[in-house]
Amino acid sequence: MNVQTRHSADATTVEEALAAKNYDAVVDSESATALAMQNTLLTPRFYTTDFDEMDAIDVSPVREDWDKLIAQMASDPNKGHFKKNEDWDNIDWDGMEPKLKREFIDFLISSCTAEFSGCVLYKEMKRRGNNPDICQLFSFMSRDEARHAGFINDALREAGIAVNLGFLTKKKKYTYFRPKFIYYATYLSEKIGYARYITIFRHLEAHPEHRFHPIFKWFREWCNDEFSHGEAFALLMKSDPKLTSGRNVWWIKFFLTAVYGTMYVRDHQRPAFHEALGVDPDWYGQEVFRKTSEISKQIFPITLDIDNPRWMKGLKRLQKANADLAEAKTRGGLGGAIGRMGASARAAMAFASLYTIPAVRHDVPASTRLEPAY
């Protein structure tokens, strides 16, 4: 008999999580879904890849570390965690300052889309694969992401909003990335996700008066899941040294710059949100980059020189160009079109200037595995 799990947090597989009762209640909320459907440089995308190539990976060079990591994922320390309990304080959504409410909802929708994007990609890999190591890993990771997305949707539902995840799966555009780009991009997004969540969690531990929503209390266990997912991608890259040497180092630099730059620009679009948290987005950005760089030394032979004076200058130019671009888009007409061209060119120049800052080289340790330490 197939008994429906009550909550995605208690599910043992991704299929069970997506069929759980809390996913049932996810009704279509038009504007939220429309926001999640957007495909711009700054919004979370859905990815597809060459699943056969990924299925052919041989993890035997990293077998010992691999088995340990998989055993840890199989033990499922966060089962049952991602749902409301007595620590979930009541939120007065109607009383929330409108600008903060708008930015916070935008934050939740974009986080939910990002979690779900991981869920869809990992679930697909698991479905298409025949390699038992790969299928096992992707089944655990998709299970986790389904729980994360389900939990954010629980939080959104209280505000009368929900992202229609079934609709997104069918209708959102999928971007194709070669497997090696999936490794770089996904590894970084898992690790930067860890760094973002743990930085907020530690900050709010010290300043609980800024915790304006209970979801932040769940961030520690949450980011530990993301940390393990990142570990898995680090091991996948370690299993094939070509991925992190030679010309590929230029790709690594490209992804590092793109991921850091995107985060900086997006966070600066939410000033009221960061003010409510009591966090300066410039400080937050650098703090997160520093942690991510420190972690990514486990596998990448370079890190970005975020203390170079050109770094912050370049980020600010990138952010200003993006703000001008958005403004020109809303303006429309001929003036808007000219404004868009100018702003796009400035954004490209700013990115190029960030990309050309000399990177910091270092030796990669023989053993890849790390534990979350922040």
Ligand SMILES: [Fe+2]
């Ligand atoms: Fe996640």
Ligand SMILES: [Fe+2]
């Ligand atoms: Fe993840």
